[in-house]
Amino acid sequence: MTDASLTIDPAFSIGTVDPRLFGSFVEHLGRCVYTGIYEPGHPAADESGLRRDVLDLVRELGVTVVRYPGGNFVSGYRWEDGVGPDRPVRLDPAWKSIETNEFGLGEFMTWARAAGVAPMMAVNLGTRGVQEACDLLEYANHPSGTTLSDLRVKHGAAEPYDIRMWCLGNEMDGPWQTGHKTAREYGRLAAETARAMRMIDPGLELVACGSSNAEMPTFGTWEATVLEEAYDQVDYVSLHSYYEPKDGDVTAFLASGAAMEAYIEDTIATCDHVRAKLRRSKRVNLSFDEWNVWYLSRFQNDPPTEWAHAPRLLEDHYNVMDAVVVGSLLIALLRHADRVRMACQAQLVNVIAPIVAQPGGPAWRQTIFHPFSQAARYGRGEVLRVEPVSPAAGEVPALHATAVRGEDGTVTLFAVNRSRSDALDLAADARALGDVRVLESWVLTDSDLDARNSATDPDRVRPRTAASTLEDGVLRAVLPPVSWSVIRLG
Ligand code: AHR
Structure with a gap:
């Protein structure tokens, strides 16, 4: 000992925690949506096919915000496929999966209301651009009287969805992404998309893509370049990071919280450097909208080889040490709550997730569920x-x-x-x-x-x-x- x-x-206050620090993420990936949150015919499913047993666990977890629909998935996604009566079946190149589009925006919004969470929507800036992002926004948020908003009404949603938080693409620095871009290309596109979206709905909060992780070769210069182009148009820059015992180094794995803090501090320094350079008073804050323990090397060594619908992908089975590391990552986020205003544990169900749901079977809490639920419940107020x-x-x-x-x-x-x-x-x-x-x-x-x-x-x-x-x-x-x-x- x-x-x-x-x-x-109490005299040493860091700042007030934004409840959106306890967000999560639902991607069309593996069994997160299909046989995760949504499984028509399951004994616990409601009339919309939403699993009530999973909803109960999501509420118990204390999640406040859920990012949707990706992730890598969004960079090849056509949102129109997931609304209305005709749902085309498509290939999802991001996860070598078959997407039936049975679940889309309307279903997600029904689920989000039932779960009591705020939606955080990502737009496709990989294979698509400004117009499609504006169309989606008009469909979702405009009350009625235009073709797109009336289409939403016709699809059964009389009231606008009123989605406030929007991610301008996902991990656009990643060469694995469909429509991957240079920082300059992406920065301009993000600025143009943000400007156009705000002309439709001025009250949005917009997140620009930062680096996919702190090990990216362009980390730092990517953020600086993107913000040079888009500083005035965006409110947040994103951070993504996953941790695992690389090469069996458990001691380094247990230190993941320190690595996360260094990543946050470096990103804050870049944001504030651009702010000083541009002589702006506004601060750009951080949205750590993908974080977790992920045994990524297992996935890389065994990627999917067949096209399949809702395959078992990224179904990490977490142990005690993983839960302790997740606890440390939550501490790292709280220690920077003055600038990290939003964060999403990736992901929510089945896919690197705190909740497991078996097809036709039970749902339960993984080890990592517990530190999250305790932090979400008691980590509200002022961080000291x-x-x-x-x-x-x-x-x-x-x-x-x-x-x-x-x-x-x-x-x-x-x-x-x-x-x-x-x-x-x-x-x-x-x-x-x-x-x-x-x-x-x-x-x-x-x-x-x-x-x-x-x-x-x-x-x-x-x-x-x-x-x-x-x-x-x-x-x-x-x-x-x-x-x-x-x-x-x-
Ligand atoms: O969460 C799994 C994947 O990790 C996401 O799709 C992507 O954004 C990230 O690389």
């Missing part, structure tokens, strides 16, 4: 700056932590111990909080770091009540090796 410490003081002091775990401190003060005055400490060998004996100075006590305390860990949940043992891994004490203003807790802890004070 080694010592660790930090101070919780905490600077943990602890021994190292590889290249980073073992302790990764943040604290959030809710509107009701309660304070929640989120803490991850990244050490694989040592428990941390945490002493947190909470004197500045006044007369508070420990309300609740949980830990997610296991002697078997490879333990997972399954259909037969769906609650094998979950947060369990832990012992924490608060005496003379000092909170004490033992954080086991590779663990995620949540301690509420009030």
